[in-house]
Amino acid sequence: MTNVHDVPANILIKEIAKDLKNNKKVKIPEYALYVKTGCSKERAPHDPDWWYVRMAAILRKSYVNGFVTVEKLRTYFGSKKNRGVRPEKFRKASGKIIRDCLQDLEKLELVTVVEKKGRTVSPKGQKYIDLLCKEILKNGLDSYIEKKEIKIKESVKENIKPKETTKQKK
Secondary structure, rough: OOHHHHHHHHHHHHHHHHHHHOOOOOOOHHHHHHOOEEOOOOOOOOOOOOOHHHHHHHHHHHHHHHHHOHHHHHHHHHHOOOOOOOOOOOOOOOHHEEEEEHHHHHHHOEEEEEEEOEEEEOOHHHHHHHHHHHHHHHHHHHHHHOOOOHHHHHHHHHOOOOOOHHHHHH
16 A cells, blocks of 8 residues: 655655645635744745645644644744844744644544644545555656756757857858
């Protein structure tokens, strides 16, 4: 049986986010258009679908780790704050965003609450992720991976064409 460990994380997160947006009818809160993802960030995310990506990452993280809490996820999604001339310092991510994502995942019955341990993936959520992994592997990983190296090589070849000299033109 295929599972999360058989598929690269970035591909799985993109597919879960796409599926949450299209099929699961998750609505982005109004404040999500303006809010930063943590105090270490300077601006709100540029990607208009960042909410679905965050939900997908939280769902995958809860599958891989077993039990997750809001504090653990805040630490995982945190980053270093640029403090100008002073050294950078680690800051946790926003807890409100993570709590809302977890609550939405609970409404979809993909995550369940376990007392004094946190949240974990429900059997329905595990089945959902395993089916997506199976579909990704069935279609082949090559169809999901962007082949940037090939595009770069082709553009380099176009720019390095030998220049025509005056003798060659005649």
